[in-house]
Amino acid sequence: MVSRIRRWLFAGLLSFSCATTPKPPEKTEAPPPVAPRLEKMREPLEVLPLELFFSGVHGVASSSESVTIRNTGDQSVAVSDLVIVGSQAATFKLTDRPALPILLRPSLSVTVSVGFAPPADAEPGVHRARLRIVRPADDDGPPCDMSALVTKGTDLASEPPVQQILDTLGYAPEKALATPAASDADGQGLSGLFQHAKPGNVGLYVVARYSQDEVSSYGTYSVQNGKLVTKPMGTIAKGHNQTLNPELEGEGQTSFDPGETAFGIFVKLPKRTLYSEDKRNSEAAKHAMRIYPLRSRGGAQVPDALLVVVDEDGDGDFQDYVFTLVNVKPAQ
8 A cells, every 4th residue: 555655656746747736845044155264464574683672871872773674575565654663762763764655666675774862861771662664554564673771871880680681682580680689599590511402503692791891701611631621702892891782802703513512601801710610610709600591571481592690790780791592401
């Protein structure tokens, strides 16, 4: 019986002679429209450097630094204006400004000079501003950040604390160096000997000096066949004793390959030499150097990098010399 009914229904559907009306197909909803895929367009303007660092006495203008703006895209880019913005913009000024507006064609660049000119009433401390690239479409180009360390004089009493030095340079202030007492109680943050973290060159940079204006040099040392062997890397130019990133005399060296040898750092002064290992220093300058992990301004540890701060006269300020070491780790 069931078989006959199926055959009857099938035949009726084929001949469209079925007495019953077939059930219409269910109405299905149209799929939602696919949202257009938005891809972030590559920024056509490249700004170098990304950050500038200055230091000096309020009321005294210093030399300028250059910023290059290059069109790395495949279409021309219009630049309407270049302005320094921020609550402390008055600390900086454009000293060599190109004619604007300008149309930068692909692969072409324009250079602007930024000077450090803190007013006489500028508050000592860290000052920040930003170079803004204004474009007609209300779409700014990438900025260049500017940081400056303003002091009230060049005498020893006017020297900035090491916390401000690190903050200006974009590093997190080391809590253990907040006060002389804390740094002394902290002891030596890390071992005074180092080795490379990865095969290849190690970078050694003097990023600040706030001490007496005397000839001083620095470099590395190691123990070979029981003897202390020193390798000078640079001599800080006279007159660059109260500044960030002091200039070096002649051809200073910023990197070297230590191989598998453990090494330390020394600073040679007219009457004595200071070492990163406490045991090599005289009793009067026993704790001359402190070593800590280098951290970015946000607090993240910079991979394979260390901070070395030096106190040459025993007053506990640890900002007479400030070094950064790259591609290193404490020696095992």
